[in-house]
Amino acid sequence: MKKPLIGTVEYEIELAKNTARKPRLLLHACCGPCASSVLEYLTPHFDVTVYYYNPNILPKDEFIKRKNALKEVVSHFDGVKLVVPSQDEQEYIFYVKGHKSDPEGGARCTLCFNLRLENTAKYMLENVENFDFFATTLTVSPHKNAPLINEIGKTVAQKYGVNYLSSDFKKRDGYLRSIQLCKEWGIYRQTYCGCVSELLSD
Template identity: 45%
Template sequence: MMKGLSGLEGSAMINVTEVLEKMNPNQKINYDRVMQQMVKVWQRETLRPKILMHVCCAPCSTYTLEYLTQYADVTIYFANSNIHPKAEYEKREYVTKKFVSDFNERTGNHVQFLAETYQPNEFVKIVRGLEDEPEGGDRCKVCFDYRLDKTAQKAVELGFDYFGSALTISPHKNAQTINSIGLDVQKVYATKYLPSDFKKNKGYLRSVEMCEEYDIYRQCYCGCVYGATAQGIDLVKVKKEAAAFMADKQDDSDFSHIRFVYKGKEV
């Protein structure tokens, strides 16, 4: 049986589709319960898998890390070329790094951080024709697929056991849709999708508490220019505030200790 780069036996990794096949096909899937079942198997078989977890901001990283680091080694993957403007993207990335660093210091964990290159033109291209879709519509589905696909690719490239997304912690995001997309993406890549609904079990409320505990910036819009425009967000103001926030930040040197290391080298 082949081993992944993490060293865990491929047979020990749980394919969520096998769990779902045992469930009543007529019932709405509780993805939080599915994840808990997978965690129980990890514990029973004394496994500690490596998970590449896509996040879009620090707030969605909070409870997600608090929960998952009990059972797995987690690397945060910041892949969000949908965020506009660039200064806001940089601010959210910085705040997420700071949270990961602070979380590690407070809890003794060793969560690592990995960011994808900012490519806004790539995002604009894939949602072309969907600019006027309402929030939560087809544009968002394409965006979820875009980011989960990148996460799965990176998970395969770097030998993670699972890929997933913290997007499900938001009460404004449809966990059924996100998990359905994640399961479809899993079919294309030699990696496993980790289902979730992190807002369950008061996960969202805990994330709000942790934002206060860690003094985390909470943005007022999801990220893309189309959603922000529909909400009436003043993007000029957002850009000025983000640029002012980043003016005195030394991003590369501040968080070198949490950069993802693969085969002895920073990625």
């Protein structure tokens, strides 16, 4: 079997299996469904704090629906904490200004990933005594570019002097498992990624 690469979730899991201490992971989560199978996979090996920073989710009532769904998912995992920092959709709207017409998966998405992961890295730096690594649930989606997300994660980690763990949580049927768990737990599953182009600025 191929050995996991240093700097990946899989590598730290292998290390954790041989020690009594669980690494402390700050896990950026975009929503409850994506967090479900990821937490199931990670919690046996990490002390996880979920971080819900997603000012891209529009409109506000959708943001609240997803936050509540995430709270419900987190409640199924003993010891997992949830942090919901102050955030405003105007942060996102300003950040992606001029990209209203970008297609799904285009430059606007790259900016969105960067905004959310950079904020997560900043939070980790501000609370560095509480965390060893950060990661994101974004890579569980088959619609997301995991190599791009991981490259952004590593870049912002280097910028702030913290440690990012690369992942591709859609492997091992992670996405399919998230669907199963949400059905089992009655978790709200959204029908779009987050932003609504009609609400953005040209």
